[in-house]
Amino acid sequence: MKLHRVRPGLQSVGVSKPFIVIIAGGRGERFWPQSRAHRPKHLLPIVGTEPMLAQTLRRVRPLAPAGNIFVITSVRQEKAVREVCAPFCLPAGNIVAEPVGRDTAPAVGLAAALVGQRDPKGVFAILPADHVIKDEAAYRHDLRAAFAAAAREPVIVTIGIKPHEPATGFGYIRKGKALARVGGSRAWKVAAFYEKPDLKTARRYLASGEYLWNAGMFVWSVPVVNTGFERHAPDLQAGLAPVRAALAKGRRLGPVLQKVYPSLRKISVDYALLEKSTNVIVLPASFDWDDVGEWAAVARHDAKDAQGNVGRGRTLVEQGSNNIVISDGQHLVALVGTDDLIVVHTPDATLVCPKNRAQDIKLLLKRVEAEAGGHRWL
């Protein structure tokens, strides 16, 4: 892999007006029954008291004027997303709803079109909407460094998370050649991206010290994205041409997205662009990070009783340990003699699942979908 034109001695410089594009999609499966298709994780206060999307907006707000912040969501979630965004005063046109999900590559292409219409050389970050990050100052410091790098050089900047366990649920980034400091942080060229590994491989990655988690945070300029798509995914770049044309003419985006999106290839930006690019660098994050990927993960953030139980709402555990019990309103959820169980009560559905079986909630939801009238619970 060859890295182009990264100057030695790269330093952080301010980027006057970077753009931020928050990807707020998701199918609402992993946090079922609280999360639903129309109300996935980023619209819920999975950790904390605000929806994860609101926490993300609050975190990025000091980085850019409201007019430079975009949220890409789905039509099913658009109404709820607009409600969450309201206090942050984003222009109405900065919240864009995809009519169908096509994974992240088309969303990045759409983001480049949106930013490019404002500033053809604009630098922007693609950020997930639903992660937990507490050290916001460090987060913004790292993003500012990434913006500076992407403004100076035609590079794709990823923020990599230093792994602390052999996680099998994330993609990994292998560090290549060390680069000069970027905004006070070390940077590396990226040697390669790897898909979610098995446990044995993940242990090897962790032990080597050469790998970082891919957290889906990318910073780049509009020309870098456009050039990358033209080279590695020309079908997507061509497919999105009507979107760029509509933006240039100031037309409403809804109809053109409705027309264009169904024909776009469903593919992640990792596959379509990052793995094929040679101009990728990685900044190891200096902030804490948790994607809180499933119910069991909330135990890392909530207070526990003496037996290790987490309770939200009206809950009781008698003679049981390490359970996660979540209720709503005044409904009492009471456990007796159970260990390591997840119990989540909502007004119309209750989930009971051992912590180590949380990945099978997807199978359950297929069953629910197959039930007569089952869609009401999805």
Next chain:
Amino acid sequence: MKLHRVRPGLQSVGVSKPFIVIIAGGRGERFWPQSRAHRPKHLLPIVGTEPMLAQTLRRVRPLAPAGNIFVITSVRQEKAVREVCAPFCLPAGNIVAEPVGRDTAPAVGLAAALVGQRDPKGVFAILPADHVIKDEAAYRHDLRAAFAAAAREPVIVTIGIKPHEPATGFGYIRKGKALARVGGSRAWKVAAFYEKPDLKTARRYLASGEYLWNAGMFVWSVPVVNTGFERHAPDLQAGLAPVRAALAKGRRLGPVLQKVYPSLRKISVDYALLEKSTNVIVLPASFDWDDVGEWAAVARHDAKDAQGNVGRGRTLVEQGSNNIVISDGQHLVALVGTDDLIVVHTPDATLVCPKNRAQDIKLLLKRVEAEAGGHRWL
């Protein structure tokens, strides 16, 4: 133990107008959260589609005119009990509410007073309100035989259940000398009553073939009960004198029960009378019987899926076996990857409990009681 005056060759004869007293009390703990203090098991369709009390009334109705059937309940449950009894046209005065629970001995004394006021030599049965008995013809056959025996002789007749497992949740009756047939059934004098045994003892009882379960079904005459109380529990007999006086004078029972009951000794009729009496005989039941003492027991009566799961209402089990899942209305209760779990959802409370920990629901309810406002769930 000496058995008085049981004639050899005792035969079933019709008792023209026996009385039936159904004891419908209970604290509503074992089937929480469906059962509550004001709505215990006998007011719920734990097995079948009618409340257990309604099933009991339907079962005994052919044995006696409605005017001869009494229900003794508690003031907390009186309203609901009257509603369940309504279709059976019992006289209003035949439903009697105890102001406080004093276990079964005072209730039997009250029953003798109620029956005695109608017929000083009346024969009556004390029957639980919440058991599952499917062979109703055999049940009535056995009760008729017991009525006949109690009408002929000054004996206490118990109906014993032939054990099919070493249950530790029931008292046991040891058969003594075999007596002549009673109504086509064998009868034995009772050698002794035993409290709930440990498992080892229960296994010995089962293996010996000499023991029957004590199902709390007793048939006797008013004079036999009165004489027994006078001899073995004179405090209770004296304590209930104002009740007999009020009945003789046709006064309303409520105020006198309110005055008398709190001072009565709290004791079961087994301790107070049966264990001390020498004139007890036992008829082995010719009918099926299940007291359905806890949630796990409903699995004996409900249809199961291929994985042994029982579901009532809107329920789903994915990759789990032998669970009991009970919901209400349109609320979906969904389990993933769990085995041998009881999950019961009601509008204001949900229970999750391994089948083998059901006895600890009582501990849970003590915790609920101790919570601020916890009484709302009891």
